[in-house]
Amino acid sequence: MHINFHVLGTLANTIVDPISLNYKDIPNFPVSTVEGHQGNLVFGTLSNVKVVCMQGRFHYYEGYILQKCTAPVRVLALVGVNKLIVTNAAGGLNPNYKVGDIMFIKDHINFLGFGGNNPFTGSKRSQIINKMGLEKSTHEGVYAMVGGPNYETIAEVNSLRMLGADAVGMSTIPEVLVAKHCAMTVFGFSIITNECISSYDDETEPNHQEVLEAINSKAESLKEFVTILVGNIGME
Ligand SMILES: O=P(O)(O)O[C@@H]1C[C@H](O)[C@@H](CO)O1
Numbered sequence: 001m002h003i004n005f006h007v008l009g010t011l012a013n014t015i016v017d018p019i020s021l022n023y024k025d026i027p028n029f030p031v032s033t034v035e036g037h038q039g040n041l042v043f044g045t046l047s048n049v050k051v052v053c054m055q056g057r058f059h060y061y062e063g064y065i066l067q068k069c070t071a072p073v074r075v076l077a078l079v080g081v082n083k084l085i086v087t088n089a090a091g092g093l094n095p096n097y098k099v100g101d102i103m104f105i106k107d108h109i110n111f112l113g114f115g116g117n118n119p120f121t122g123s124k125r126s127q128i129i130n131k132m133g134l135e136k137s138t139h140e141g142v143y144a145m146v147g148g149p150n151y152e153t154i155a156e157v158n159s160l161r162m163l164g165a166d167a168v169g170m171s172t173i174p175e176v177l178v179a180k181h182c183a184m185t186v187f188g189f190s191i192i193t194n195e196c197i198s199s200y201d202d203e204t205e206p207n208h209q210e211v212l213e214a215i216n217s218k219a220e221s222l223k224e225f226v227t228i229l230v231g232n233i234g235m236e
């Protein structure tokens, strides 16, 4: 099983008997350039399931073409991975979402794809949240991918809401498309790291630091969530 941990990279510390490879030591692998994306491929076990975790991913805005962003998914498919858990940090567009909430991705809006930068489509979900008592802070929603690296303007936030998006981020969809192309089963979720600003009266601005802080403050509960999730998916 493959887990894509992006800025949730510290969660890789839960992996048992880890063997870590730095991306720069893997021939032709891209290297991570975004703060919080540590750039390691970590092999080991979680809930007695063999896993490989990407501690850091690649974004279109880093200058990588989507084929390069998603190449690691193809590499993992070639080494036998057939299930993917994909995660991201995302801004909450839905007014009911609070910082730290989890959103299961039931669908997506691929803005890069609208512009012709997209090969495929597809996403799936699964569910194990009750035993952790997280019902009130989980949702099922639509993830919209924008190109980044800048955050959205107020007009863009309001447009995304009108289009039916519940959360917005800068990643994930290309990996999901390629994973589906490689016949993987995919489960995706977003951590809501900020509430998107939709009013000109609001003088605050989104920033990467608050994204990292929101992730870190939820790290323990997310570790538990992913550990249970991997155990459950591994048994399917
Ligand atoms: O890799 P993800 O999508 O989780 O990282 C998000 C998107 C941007 O890189 C950054 C925004 O602060 O976090």
Ligand code: HPA
Binding pocket: 089, 090, 091, 092, 151, 152, 168, 169, 170, 193, 194, 196, 206, 211
């Ligand atoms: O508000 C956001 N917008 C886009 N990407 C993001 N990643 C985390 N938060 C956001």
